[in-house]
Amino acid sequence: MTDRIVSAEVLVTSPGRNFVALKITTAGGVTGWGDATLNGRELAVASYLRDHVCPILVGRDPARIEDTWQYLYRGVYWRRGPVTMAAIGAVDLALWDIKGKVTGQPVYQLLGGAVRERILSYTHATGWDVPALLDAVDATRERGFQAIRVQTGVPGLESVYGVTPDGGTYEPAGRGTGPVEEVWDTDAYLRHVPGALAEVRAHAGPELALLHDAHHRLTPNQAARLGKALEPVDLFWLEDVTPAENQDVLRRVRAATTTPLAIGEVFTTIWEFQQLITEQLIDFVRAAVSHAGGITHLRRIAALAEVWQVRLAPHGPSDVSPVALAGATHLGLATPNFAIQEYMGYPDLTHEVFRHAWTYADGHLHPGDAPGLGVDVDEALAARFPYEPAYLPVARRRDGTLTDW
Numbered sequence: 001m002t003d004r005i006v007s008a009e010v011l012v013t014s015p016g017r018n019f020v021a022l023k024i025t026t027a028g029g030v031t032g033w034g035d036a037t038l039n040g041r042e043l044a045v046a047s048y049l050r051d052h053v054c055p056i057l058v059g060r061d062p063a064r065i066e067d068t069w070q071y072l073y074r075g076v077y078w079r080r081g082p083v084t085m086a087a088i089g090a091v092d093l094a095l096w097d098i099k100g101k102v103t104g105q106p107v108y109q110l111l112g113g114a115v116r117e118r119i120l121s122y123t124h125a126t127g128w129d130v131p132a133l134l135d136a137v138d139a140t141r142e143r144g145f146q147a148i149r150v151q152t153g154v155p156g157l158e159s160v161y162g163v164t165p166d167g168g169t170y171e172p173a174g175r176g177t178g179p180v181e182e183v184w185d186t187d188a189y190l191r192h193v194p195g196a197l198a199e200v201r202a203h204a205g206p207e208l209a210l211l212h213d214a215h216h217r218l219t220p221n222q223a224a225r226l227g228k229a230l231e232p233v234d235l236f237w238l239e240d241v242t243p244a245e246n247q248d249v250l251r252r253v254r255a256a257t258t259t260p261l262a263i264g265e266v267f268t269t270i271w272e273f274q275q276l277i278t279e280q281l282i283d284f285v286r287a288a289v290s291h292a293g294g295i296t297h298l299r300r301i302a303a304l305a306e307v308w309q310v311r312l313a314p315h316g317p318s319d320v321s322p323v324a325l326a327g328a329t330h331l332g333l334a335t336p337n338f339a340i341q342e343y344m345g346y347p348d349l350t351h352e353v354f355r356h357a358w359t360y361a362d363g364h365l366h367p368g369d370a371p372g373l374g375v376d377v378d379e380a381l382a383a384r385f386p387y388e389p390a391y392l393p394v395a396r397r398r399d400g401t402l403t404d405w
């Protein structure tokens with residue numbers, strides 16, 4: 001019997017940080033949850049959904065996931081872009097959740113079933129100086145992680161992406177009515193990082209997988225130099241070396257170094273990955289299941305990547321909600337060329353609002369076997385934490401010029 005969508009509601013909540021969730025309900029009484037969180041621009045996606053998407057979902061058949069994806073992508077004319085794609089991603093996640101609940105299956109079963117027992121994950125270790133970073137790496141290994149992203153402070157700078165000067169948990173979005181401004185110096189970073197990461201490798205031994213994020217800040221030549229300088233460190237990957245809108249420049253980086261490259265957490269469609277994948281300019285695709293149009297679209301990106309031996313490694317910071325993290329773990333369990341899942345972790349309150357079947361143990365995630373995505377949202381608790389204005393920082397060079405954060 002054909003079911004139909006009777007409501008689609010947007011929930012904005014801030015249990016420790018801001019999240020935008022989408023709840024779709026069917027006439028048969030089944031509810032599905034999606035994640036529409038776009039860090040620092042949350043209300044734009046909430047409005048896109050509330051004002052333009054939710055009204056046209058009502059009456060549609062929730063089983064037609066692909067058709068709804070096409071309807072919201074091709075049917076809108078104004079396609080692509082992070083706001084549009086995060087909204088489509090939320091609808092897609094919610095519809096997969098519903099299909100799972102209707103059939104009594106965890107979503108990974110609907111995607112073809114598990115191709116592995118559990119999925120490798122990495123988290124972040126940060127230290128303002130190298131001794132603090134080594135301590136953080138040790139503490140992170142004690143939590144079971146076998147893959148760790150390492151970020152460190154830079155002498156002469158007061159704040160650096162990914163690092164807290166006091167060693168506390170790093171959260172990029174600062175609460176307040178506008179962005180914090182940071183001073184950035186790429187030359188100081190390049191002088192410091194290869195030596196710091198070499199010390200981490202010497203301390204950790206050869207087996208620990210080490211990752212590092214350059215966060216879009218380098219020129220192609222700087223990226224080539226850094227990749228070469230880091231070859232002895234044997235990184236699992238070097239992430240977002242350049243602002244990758246101009247993808248031709250990555251040919252220069254690729255020709256200069258065999259350090260594996262991961263790119264694309266800010267990309268939202270397969271078309272942004274097309275050149276990077278088909279020219280083998282990257283090793284890992286970083287798109288998030290929430291930002292890149294949901295499971296339906298991210299698995300298509302993974303399928304294209306598989307042809308060129310590029311692997312999927314979805315973005316999983318604190319701004320990718322536990323709903324989208326569930327989506328990523330279901331997809332990861334069922335996708336042969338999935339490599340690793342970022343798992344930054346969440347504030348305790350976030351786990352209380354988003355009760356999830358997925359689990360972390362021993363450096364790995366598993367989506368669990370609850371039907372659908374396996375995440376229930378405590379709406380009463382969520383309502384106690386209204387949206388709080390929060391922005392990602394902006395970065396300026398020493399002379400005041402705005403640069404990539």
Ligand code: EZ4
Pocket residue numbers: 039172213215265315317318319342392
């Ligand atoms: O800066 O998600 O690899 N992870 C990252 C993240 C991003 C934030 C931005 O919202 O680069 O920490």
Ligand code: CO
Pocket residue numbers: 213215239240265
């Ligand atoms: Co990143």
